[in-house]
Amino acid sequence: xxxxxxxxxxxxxxxxxxxxxxxxxxxxxxxxxxxxxxxxxxxxxxxxxxxxxxxxxxxxxxxxxxxxxxxxxxxxxxxxxxxxxxxxxxxxxxxxxxxxxxxxxxxxxxxxxxxxxxxxxxxxxxxxxxxxxxxxxxxxxxxxxxxxxxxxxxxxxxxxxxxxxxxxxxxxxxxxxxxxxxxxxxxxxxxxxxxxxxxxxxxx
Amino acid sequence: xxxxxxxxxxxxxxxxxxxxxxxxxxxxxxxxxxxxxxxxxxxxxxxxxxxxxxxxxxxxxxxxxxxxxxxxxxxxxxxxxxxxxxxxxxxxxxxxxxxxxxxxxxxxxxxxxxxxxxxxxxxxxxxxxxxxxxxxxxxxxxxxxxxxxxxxxxxxxxxxxxxxxxxxxxxxxxxxxxxxxxxxxxxxxxxxxxxxxxxxxxxx
DNA sequence: ATATAATGAACGATCGTTCGTTCAAGAAGA
DNA sequence: TCTTCTTGAACGAACGATCGTTCATTATAT
Numbered sequence: 001x002x003x004x005x006x007x008x009x010x011x012x013x014x015x016x017x018x019x020x021x022x023x024x025x026x027x028x029x030x031x032x033x034x035x036x037x038x039x040x041x042x043x044x045x046x047x048x049x050x051x052x053x054x055x056x057x058x059x060x061x062x063x064x065x066x067x068x069x070x071x072x073x074x075x076x077x078x079x080x081x082x083x084x085x086x087x088x089x090x091x092x093x094x095x096x097x098x099x100x101x102x103x104x105x106x107x108x109x110x111x112x113x114x115x116x117x118x119x120x121x122x123x124x125x126x127x128x129x130x131x132x133x134x135x136x137x138x139x140x141x142x143x144x145x146x147x148x149x150x151x152x153x154x155x156x157x158x159x160x161x162x163x164x165x166x167x168x169x170x171x172x173x174x175x176x177x178x179x180x181x182x183x184x185x186x187x188x189x190x191x192x193x194x195x196x197x198x199x200x201x202x203x204x
Numbered sequence: 205x206x207x208x209x210x211x212x213x214x215x216x217x218x219x220x221x222x223x224x225x226x227x228x229x230x231x232x233x234x235x236x237x238x239x240x241x242x243x244x245x246x247x248x249x250x251x252x253x254x255x256x257x258x259x260x261x262x263x264x265x266x267x268x269x270x271x272x273x274x275x276x277x278x279x280x281x282x283x284x285x286x287x288x289x290x291x292x293x294x295x296x297x298x299x300x301x302x303x304x305x306x307x308x309x310x311x312x313x314x315x316x317x318x319x320x321x322x323x324x325x326x327x328x329x330x331x332x333x334x335x336x337x338x339x340x341x342x343x344x345x346x347x348x349x350x351x352x353x354x355x356x357x358x359x360x361x362x363x364x365x366x367x368x369x370x371x372x373x374x375x376x377x378x379x380x381x382x383x384x385x386x387x388x389x390x391x392x393x394x395x396x397x398x399x400x401x402x403x404x405x406x407x408x
Numbered sequence: 409a410t411a412t413a414a415t416g417a418a419c420g421a422t423c424g425t426t427c428g429t430t431c432a433a434g435a436a437g438a
Numbered sequence: 439t440c441t442t443c444t445t446g447a448a449c450g451a452a453c454g455a456t457c458g459t460t461c462a463t464t465a466t467a468t
Contacts, residue, residue, distance in 0.1 A: 010467085015413090015467095035241075038325075041459080053416065053460080061458070088427095123239060157402075158394055163393070167379070169378075170374065170378025175370075175463065176376050181325065191368040196404050199362075199403070199404045200401075216433060216434075220446095245423095256450065257451095262447095
């Protein structure tokens with residue numbers, strides 16, 4: 001047991017990790033095309049090129065696959081979160097964030113997947129918790145930017161910056177939903193969205 | 205045939221209409237508790253106190269039941285729409301609308317049902333169309349109020365009142381979702397919501 | 409040789425829907 | 439008014455398909 005390092009180093013382990021990834025990718029595609037509940041475990045296995053039984057060697061079940069996808073969504077938002085950490089003037093940071101998040105959500109996949117996860121989150125507490133945690137991270141970072149903007153007199157004094165952060169995020173996501181459901185390009189809606197947000201937070 | 209009025213007056217027809225209503229009510233309850241796809245047609249029939257086969261005498265199938273519920277949602281919003289038709293000063297009308305719509309959505313049933321319908325609307329065009337139509341009605345009425353407020357110098361000149369109307373509605377709904385998902389009372393979130401909306405539209 | 413990844417047949421449950429049948433309410437004929 | 443005929447609402451067994459999951463077996467890397 002002396003030289004037991006590199007736990008994921010063997011050829012086998014690498015292949016296993018790759019299989020897991022393929023299954024997750026396939027699941028995402030299936031959930032996007034047909035929705036979570038309309039997707040069968042066989043659909044995922046077939047699409048991933050994996051046997052039905054083997055899928056259960058990698059995941060405890062269908063529910064676990066969705067839970068893992070939900071946690072993975074968090075890492076996809078890392079670049080957007082990074083934008084909020086910049087030290088440029090708060091209004092510029094806010095503007096950049098709105099653009100970046102809206103652009104991320106301009107991909108219908110991301111919106112549909114989020115809706116799928118949200119609607120499952122209502123009745124599955126573990127997924128609901130993931131959702132809330134992901135959201136809190138985004139809200140905290142945005143609220144910090146708002147607070148800084150208030151201190152610098154770029155933004156108006158608002159009752160609760162965290163509350164405002166929630167509202168701004170809801171605006172972006174709501175616009176993205178609308179874009180997907182109505183077929184309008186996100187680009188067409190972005191300027192109106194920004195105008196509204198800036199008006200809501202500006203010093204006045 | 206002289207005195208043959210009341211074409212839907214027979215005892216039979218009234219009983220039939222009542223049965224339909226019971227089925228719809230049962231379906232709503234089931235969809236709320238377990239979600240659309242997790243609800244079986246047998247669950248609905250059992251809850252309505254109706255035989256499985258008979259349910260198909262009243263509805264073409266499970267999908268049709270959801271479609272009818274979606275259209276029924278429209279009529280439930282009639283009181284809220286009526287508020288928007290009032291001729292009080294625009295800011296007061298807007299305030300009343302936000303309160304009313306938020307109060308309507310403060311009932312978790314309404315939010316959950318809306319989410320359930322929305323997520324089905326993505327892949328079922330007929331339900332998607334219903335959703336868009338319902339939304340358009342609300343947006344048009346709200347946009348008219350905004351336009352009036354702009355003319356009266358109560359609201360700032362905004363690029364597109366319809367766009368703004370969309371955003372305001374998305375704010376209210378987003379806040380309602382948050383209220384349901386996080387367990388916070390809608391009352392706690394309402395003042396922050398109003399503050400944000402008023403700041404976004406006020407003359408400045 | 410040993411451990412484990414991979415396989416797909418099989419399981420019981422449940423899915424949405426269809427079907428033949430029963431029976432009571434309304435229309436027509438006496 | 440009483441009787442017959444017609445209509446369609448109500449029923450639940452049955453259908454074929456599919457669901458998520460398990461497991462004994464085979465293949466393969468260590």
